[in-house]
Amino acid sequence: MTLPAIDTSALFDVHGKSAIVVGATGAFGKVVCATLGRAGVRLVVTAGNAAELATLADELAAAGITAIAVNTRPNTEADCDAIVAAAVQAHGGVDILVVAAGVNDVAPIIDMSHERFAAVMRANVDGAWLIAQAVGKQMIAQGTGGKLVFTSSARGKLGHPAGYSAYCTSKSAIDGMTKALGCEWGKYGITVNAIAPTVFRSPLTAWMFADDDKAIAVREGFLARVPVGRLGEPEDLAGPLLFLTSRASDFHTGHIIYADGGYTAG
Known part of the structure; x- marks a missing residue:
């Protein structure tokens, strides 16, 4: 057998692709924008907070990253159609979708109202399903395949004793959606995968990186x-993301990649 002709320089090349980033102003959303934007991807960034989205747009422009901002959450079919239309108008189509949005609401189930539970499901599951539907229609019409990346969590696989009944349930649903759409859209050349982080450095987790007694105790546990033997850094998510949005993952679909330092392996 002769040596395979593998062009490694092209495997992870996403330059010129068009991507929608949902939840772009969050911690993982910013990792997505920085990773794909600096790799030459043209972005449509979406979020519900107008001020934070404007700040992000300015930061992306200052970094020389091509991006347009759409101040919309994927709450309805009309919202999602508008997001896709913005990408088509600006960049000619959609090659990549990354759903980085998500919320948590912590409470024991006996203290949580159904409305609170439903709000987590709407944000983490309904929104992901709706934007995937809209982007999938566009990708299928384009006929050139595509890449979808959802955000799962170690909590989609593992439970948690501190009132995570809504969050764990929502992330397990994302895992199921990833597998179902991976099966459904393989024939179109559309891969569907998810990144499942555990704790990584962000404004929400900064306290766990601190040197006070409480943080040290929680961190060591x-x-x-x-x-x-360490907590995650944003760079730990950038590699899996680039893999899942590039040609390198063309034969990978329906998978959840745990970017967790081996946390879920034990």
Whole structure:
């Protein structure tokens, strides 16, 4: 057998692609924007907070990243159609969708109203389903395949004793959606995968990186279950993201990649 002719320089090349980033102003959303934008992807960034979205747009422009901002959450079919239309108008189509939006609401189930539970499901599951539907229609019409990346969590696989009945349920649903759409859209050349982080450095988790007694105690307890022995950094998510949005993952679909330092392996 002769040596395979593999062009490694092209495997991870996403330059010139068109991507929609939902929940772009969140911690993972900004990792997505920085990773794809600096790799030459043209972005449509969406979020519900207009001020935060404007700040992000300015930061992207200052970094020389091509992006347009759409101040819309994927709450309805009309919202999602508008997001897709903006990408088509600006960039000629949609090659990549990354759903980085998500919320948590922590409470024991006996203290949580159904409305609170439903709000988490709407934000984490309904929105992902709706934007996937709209983007899928566009990608199928284009006929050139595409890449969808959802945001799952280690909590989609593992439970949690501190009132995560809504969050764990929502992320398990994302895992199921990832597998179902991976099966459904393979024939169109559309891959559907998810990244499942655990704790990584962000404004929401900054307290866990601190040096006070409480943070140290919590961190040490958590790290006892993390084989690599540290918390995550944004760069730890950038590699899996680039893999899942590039040609390198053309034969990978319906998978959940745990960017967790081995937390879920034990």
